[in-house]
Amino acid sequence: MDESCLFCRIVNGQMGTEFVAQSEHAVAFDDIAPSAPVHILVVSKRHVRSLRELDDPLIAAELLSLASQVAKERNLFAGGYRVVINDGEDAGQTVFHLHAHVLGGQRLGRMG
Numbered sequence: 001m002d003e004s005c006l007f008c009r010i011v012n013g014q015m016g017t018e019f020v021a022q023s024e025h026a027v028a029f030d031d032i033a034p035s036a037p038v039h040i041l042v043v044s045k046r047h048v049r050s051l052r053e054l055d056d057p058l059i060a061a062e063l064l065s066l067a068s069q070v071a072k073e074r075n076l077f078a079g080g081y082r083v084v085i086n087d088g089e090d091a092g093q094t095v096f097h098l099h100a101h102v103l104g105g106q107r108l109g110r111m112g
Contacts, residue, residue, distance in 0.1 A: 002047045007097035025062040028070045037105030038074045048098040051087040076104035
């Protein structure tokens with residue numbers, strides 16, 4: 001755990017954040033500044049700074065599995081949803097703790 005990391009404090013229950021789902025290696029919660037009607041963050045429980053530093057395929061699998069689970073629970077399967085992992089400042093990563101964004105609930109349009 002990195003005491004200076006916001007997501008580490010959330011994962012450890014220090015921020016009072018309500019989890020919408022969790023697994024052995026990841027937690028999911030609503031984004032406080034949503035970019036879509038449904039915007040959930042799926043965060044690794046272990047502090048991993050970014051995707052490029054991820055060395056455990058089990059964490060990667062659980063992030064994607066939990067992302068799919070919360071998308072299903074939020075009824076996004078019919079219309080579809082997007083899962084985004086920003087890796088590095090140029091990609092828009094602002095919290096340097098591995099996490100995925102699950103976005104949906106409206107037509108999102110093309111990326112790039």
